[in-house]
Amino acid sequence: QPVGSGGGLIPPGTSLRLSCAASGFTVSTNYMAWVRQAPGKGLEWVSVIYSDGTTYYADSVKGRFTISGDSAENTLYLQMNSLRAEDTAVYYCARVHLRCLVDWGQGTLLTVSS
Amino acid sequence: EIVMTQSPATLSVSPGERATLSCRASQSVSSNLAWYQQKPGQAPRLLIYAASTRATGIPARFSGSGSGTDFTLTISSLHSEDFAVYYCQQSHNWPEITFGPGTKVDIK
Numbered sequence: 001q002p003v004g005s006g007g008g009l010i011p012p013g014t015s016l017r018l019s020c021a022a023s024g025f026t027v028s029t030n031y032m033a034w035v036r037q038a039p040g041k042g043l044e045w046v047s048v049i050y051s052d053g054t055t056y057y058a059d060s061v062k063g064r065f066t067i068s069g070d071s072a073e074n075t076l077y078l079q080m081n082s083l084r085a086e087d088t089a090v091y092y093c094a095r096v097h098l099r100c101l102v103d104w105g106q107g108t109l110l111t112v113s114s
Numbered sequence: 115e116i117v118m119t120q121s122p123a124t125l126s127v128s129p130g131e132r133a134t135l136s137c138r139a140s141q142s143v144s145s146n147l148a149w150y151q152q153k154p155g156q157a158p159r160l161l162i163y164a165a166s167t168r169a170t171g172i173p174a175r176f177s178g179s180g181s182g183t184d185f186t187l188t189i190s191s192l193h194s195e196d197f198a199v200y201y202c203q204q205s206h207n208w209p210e211i212t213f214g215p216g217t218k219v220d221i222k
Contacts, residue, residue: 042201042213042214042215042216043150043158043201043203043213044213045209045210045211045212045213048209056209056210058210092157092158094157098163098164099146099148099163099205099208099211100148100160100163100169100203100205101148101150101158101160101203102160102169104157104158104159105157106156106157107157
């Protein structure tokens with residue numbers, strides 16, 4: 001199970017990087033995704049990265065968030081810039097298999113507030 | 115964007131009873147539909163993919179059916195550990211996957 005980290009309480013307009021350390025599989029040879037869940041709400045897809053480095057983003061984060069992977073650290077990252085209150089959520093990483101999300105991390109909470 | 119809806123929002127069921135959850139897509143998603151279970155404070159867990167295939171380790175009491183726009187998740191006999199929130203997710207519009215708002219199954 002991946003281990004997510006990097007969340008916290010940060011002011012609007014700032015930046016933060018989330019990490020997701022994988023074990024039992026290789027981040028760089030899998031499709032990996034970030035999904036978020038606002039407090040008390042449902043699930044929202046954020047971004048995906050393919051094994052060839054191709055990336056996709058939800059419109060709500062496009063231009064502000066960047067997904068990447070580090071093969072040496074076997075870790076998935078989400079660089080988040082220009083953060084807004086509406087980005088407040090638990091962020092989950094997950095391995096993609098057959099267009100479904102398997103091997104979810106435990107989630108890391110990001111709170112954007114002044 | 116493909117919008118997913120789920121009904122009911124909350125389903126109250128007694129242990130041992132059958133639970134039937136519905137999911138509808140705003141347009142056809144063929145069989146590109148998955149179901150997840152989420153318990154409080156935990157990450158979601160994949161139950162069903164391709165509308166009707168159980169994921170590894172998922173008990174046979176969970177079954178999925180449907181295609182096109184209408185889907186059903188059935189739990190044949192509820193165990194105490196099955197009380198949770200269930201989400202459907204379409205992957206027809208990959209990578210822009212979307213989830214339903216969830217159905218909470220609680221104890222009657």
